[in-house]
Amino acid sequence: MKIDSGTFAYRRRAAFADTDAMGVVHHVNYLRYFEEARVAWLREMGIAGLHFPKSDMVLAVLESRCLHFLPVRFEDEVLVYLQARGERLKIHMQYVIVFASEPGKIIAKGMTTLVPVNSSLKPIRQPPALTKLLETSKWTETWL
Amino acid sequence: MKIDSGTFAYRRRAAFADTDAMGVVHHVNYLRYFEEARVAWLREMGIAGLHFPKSDMVLAVLESRCLHFLPVRFEDEVLVYLQARGERLKIHMQYVIVFASEPGKIIAKGMTTLVPVNSSLKPIRQPPALTKLLETSKWTETWL
Amino acid sequence: MKIDSGTFAYRRRAAFADTDAMGVVHHVNYLRYFEEARVAWLREMGIAGLHFPKSDMVLAVLESRCLHFLPVRFEDEVLVYLQARGERLKIHMQYVIVFASEPGKIIAKGMTTLVPVNSSLKPIRQPPALTKLLETSKWTETWL
Amino acid sequence: MKIDSGTFAYRRRAAFADTDAMGVVHHVNYLRYFEEARVAWLREMGIAGLHFPKSDMVLAVLESRCLHFLPVRFEDEVLVYLQARGERLKIHMQYVIVFASEPGKIIAKGMTTLVPVNSSLKPIRQPPALTKLLETSKWTETWL
Numbered sequence: 001m002k003i004d005s006g007t008f009a010y011r012r013r014a015a016f017a018d019t020d021a022m023g024v025v026h027h028v029n030y031l032r033y034f035e036e037a038r039v040a041w042l043r044e045m046g047i048a049g050l051h052f053p054k055s056d057m058v059l060a061v062l063e064s065r066c067l068h069f070l071p072v073r074f075e076d077e078v079l080v081y082l083q084a085r086g087e088r089l090k091i092h093m094q095y096v097i098v099f100a101s102e103p104g105k106i107i108a109k110g111m112t113t114l115v116p117v118n119s120s121l122k123p124i125r126q127p128p129a130l131t132k133l134l135e136t137s138k139w140t141e142t143w144l
Numbered sequence: 145m146k147i148d149s150g151t152f153a154y155r156r157r158a159a160f161a162d163t164d165a166m167g168v169v170h171h172v173n174y175l176r177y178f179e180e181a182r183v184a185w186l187r188e189m190g191i192a193g194l195h196f197p198k199s200d201m202v203l204a205v206l207e208s209r210c211l212h213f214l215p216v217r218f219e220d221e222v223l224v225y226l227q228a229r230g231e232r233l234k235i236h237m238q239y240v241i242v243f244a245s246e247p248g249k250i251i252a253k254g255m256t257t258l259v260p261v262n263s264s265l266k267p268i269r270q271p272p273a274l275t276k277l278l279e280t281s282k283w284t285e286t287w288l
Numbered sequence: 289m290k291i292d293s294g295t296f297a298y299r300r301r302a303a304f305a306d307t308d309a310m311g312v313v314h315h316v317n318y319l320r321y322f323e324e325a326r327v328a329w330l331r332e333m334g335i336a337g338l339h340f341p342k343s344d345m346v347l348a349v350l351e352s353r354c355l356h357f358l359p360v361r362f363e364d365e366v367l368v369y370l371q372a373r374g375e376r377l378k379i380h381m382q383y384v385i386v387f388a389s390e391p392g393k394i395i396a397k398g399m400t401t402l403v404p405v406n407s408s409l410k411p412i413r414q415p416p417a418l419t420k421l422l423e424t425s426k427w428t429e430t431w432l
Numbered sequence: 433m434k435i436d437s438g439t440f441a442y443r444r445r446a447a448f449a450d451t452d453a454m455g456v457v458h459h460v461n462y463l464r465y466f467e468e469a470r471v472a473w474l475r476e477m478g479i480a481g482l483h484f485p486k487s488d489m490v491l492a493v494l495e496s497r498c499l500h501f502l503p504v505r506f507e508d509e510v511l512v513y514l515q516a517r518g519e520r521l522k523i524h525m526q527y528v529i530v531f532a533s534e535p536g537k538i539i540a541k542g543m544t545t546l547v548p549v550n551s552s553l554k555p556i557r558q559p560p561a562l563t564k565l566l567e568t569s570k571w572t573e574t575w576l
Binding site: 320 | 456460464492497499500
Binding site for chain 3: 159160161167176179180183192196197217218219
């Protein structure tokens, strides 16, 4: 699998609190890493201002999926690559997690389907700046 | 959707720590509820003794998926219905979460694919008692 | 240390997701167990209706403390004993966690200081039913 | 309260998953931030190699305490200041959390008492490099 240079990547270390009794990061934390990556992506794309808490919009998770290939241990540094595309109201994001020190080693892949909602959890219209960003974002069908 | 009477159900309340700033249970916690449900299922089926910490076997998560339909709030009581089936080394489990007070209202559906590993994370043979249990477990193709 | 019979106790099992790479429940989860215990206590005392989400009051944590004596492992069943007392606006709660199977073995002790706030996080008056309950609650100075 | 320039500071943003139904970071996560800060400190001090997973030593938490002054919201950036001192086998650490954008505003203060243990959770001798570091570390009695 090849990740295009220029793909957005979020970097973080595995915390001790993220591990479980098998000595590896507990599987639910990958969804937290995905969330952190998409928040960092919104910030990097300059549209964090469209999202809670700065605006009354949250990207609610309709569906999530994660496939695990290699374990991550305490203090391992990982990169979470992210791609996004729109599909009417929905936003699809896909993620590939690799070791920062060995980016060819895939730890996990995943996807989330999101929908913009307000703080009453009612679906709302996608902000135009987000729609525009999604239209020009690169999406690789073969990531997952 | 109809859940057969006799389907295993794990009951728990949403904790305050499980909620997020939208006032609802944060999506990653559904994977924790699925995990709690399968641990309770192993116990109920009388085979918790085959699993860590009583034996050197853990059901490692290869894949997980969750679809969200309704939000859960602090103190809501939910039922997590669970079905399991074997596929060679792999074990598939599927889950439906409903409100305990309104079992017709589906909160979330999900699945996990698991594989037995030892504490060094090496895949191991399925214990015969688990295989046997999986062979006789009911599986409904239309749950997800 | 002696726990009076009649002391409120909350029972729960340690979840796999609660453990860390040392094979034991990660220390932050004790604060979650304390929270679950005090929510269960409010329910048992018949005053859960005074608290969020049924009323616009939350017991916000001003201070928490935990002392660790013995590790807890996956699937261990524990009891969280709880006592509460009022001090003007503040509510003090103290906790002792023991093994359900060996109640003489103390796992952890802790305390939290709480204050009633509304959903805007403004301190509010203690509901009279809560004050009255606190006045008649038993408190043992020597627990911690 | 004055934090000396030169005090070690760990910077992080509050994640969405860290918030609760009051719209603020849930209190248990402050203990996770403390842990992340001390791991970052060990790294910064050049002695992460003495600790798990690189060596068979973990700093186990004997006691923790946290005092809360101001709420933190999603996307707030905070600094966790840390000081450490030794007391025979024990290591005391104290923490002050402030807003990165307004370092005069104190969010929380806390302390943890730690003891070096091996992976069997047996107390072990403090590595000399750690002892030496603790002897020369600055400690301000008035932080808490």
